[in-house]
Amino acid sequence: MKLAFQLAYRNLLGAGLRTWLNVGVLSFAFVIIIFYNGWIDGWNQQARRDSIAWQYGFGQLQVATFDPFDPFSITDAHAALPAEDDHLTPVLLRLGTLYPQGRTMSIVVKGIDVNQTVVDLPTSALTASKSDLPAIIGEQMALASHLKTGDEVLLRWRDIHGTFDAATVTIAGVFPNQVPGIDKGQIWVPLKKLQDMTLMPDEATYFIADANFQHTEIAGWKYRSQEDLLYEINNIIKMKKMGGSVMYLLLLAIALLAIFDTQVLSVFRRQKEIGTYISLGMTRQQVVGLFTVEGAMTSIFAAVLGALYGTPLLGWIAHTGIAVPMNSQDLGIPIADRMYPVFGLGLILATLMLVVISATIVSFLPSRKIAKMDPVQALKGKIQ
């Protein structure tokens, strides 16, 4: 086997430009695969981190009939907890209509305890405001509604009986964030105020749990753990990963095709060499092994070359991040304005395995022909 590696190494170096073209293309595929997966992993980590910090906390206790994906469930999803729990922060959701500049915007009005600390929402701005009805909104909402801090806008809502009410809301703050779930199409107001406005004292739609919350079953309420709440994000990330893999697998396929072609050409052009190996005592299988090792070694060279230019390049990207256009927020998943890829050891090793194994397979396939060769004819250089 050692001989096979030595021969393969010499043969590859001897092949010159042909080898380095293959190595170059394969190394490019290698780096792209690591970059793309690192980018998705970085996005995943950022989305999870931001969602926990801004939206989910350590889990949520929701009214059983509340469905976050069905805005129509909001009207009836409200109740009071049988007993207060210091580890739960109440949030009350109501449907409303905002009228910025005479336009109609259907929104969700969210009431939250102004003294909460479980999520990063800057609710202190609500207490600092002298307005009768202060509200904070996210950057995306501010962009869509053309509202800024200090603006006043008319809000219409219904109380618990369905009676319309309307009042002027003062925007007490616009907070930058990357989480559409707490931003788009919604405004945040003091919980007590919203409870008074809607005649729903002590009621909430869901509670955000802190790290010390211990869940026990409560009739009419359902508990969704942090992982449960992150399930959708995980699914979207997985889907993006699958979708993106098509692109880099195509690139890999092109590189592998180049190796395959090279191997076919080698088996065709190096018949005398193959005959010589066999006449010197190598079995056909050993010769097949030699050619296969040559292909596999191409992938090792590609990994080394990829590491040479990929390490500084990807390291720099991981350090500076990649700017994301603002309208990318429309995907409905937390996306930072600058994403930082994460290149873990597991990802690099998995990619290395993928490239080496696939290169070995495509090298072996054309080499099988050697096993059927007549060594005498091969020595004569006759095409078989």
Add this chain to the structure above:
Amino acid sequence: MKKYIVWIFFLAGSYSTSGQSTPDARLIISRIDENMSSRNRVILSDMIIHGRRNERILTAKTYAAGDNRSMTEYLAPEREEGTKMLKLEDRLWIYSPASDRTIQISGHLLKQSVMGSDLSYEDMMEDRKMTAIYDAQVIRNEQISGRDCWVLELNAKVPDVAYEKRVVWVDKIRYVPLQEELYAKSGQMLKKTTLSEVKQIQGRWFPTRINYKDMLKQGEGTDYIIREVAFDTDIPDYIFTKAVLTK
């Protein structure tokens, strides 16, 4: 919209012998509630929806019997042609010929706009008598479009009403509402209805043009124009069945 039509029909059918003295507002309202004098009616109407950039005109034929049953078929434009709405008691169905599906509009869907207009399905669904849900009083006399009117203020006496307060201008001579304003609990005016082009048809005075305007948003609102109306005609019972939707 149905409610306004109800008002129109009542008022058009009520006294034309009114004196100039201020009557009891409850009596007026009571007569509005009670005087659904026509057994049924068939209305051919245009609904003009004024958008920000353009306007849409929907032509529809409505069959209505009493307070609780009505069926509307849209005749134009081509895109809406064949769309039907059936209201039976507190249930509402919409049939769309494009999808060949009948959908029941219920719960929160009732709060949605009708065909993009300033009217919601819920506005069409209110069946309760005004006297049952509002306390009324005549608060002043005023002229609207040169007509002497009583101004009625209606304040909700039950909690589950959409509008806490209504103010209605009623023509003293014809007993026709000429204007209505709907208010939120805070006193903010939410919607305004202007009724005009009052004509006498089959012995009744009633407006044939209604402008319905959401006061919180820009725009000219929605115009509802009655082109033809016939009272107490023979409407077959099958018109008020779900089967008629897909016919």
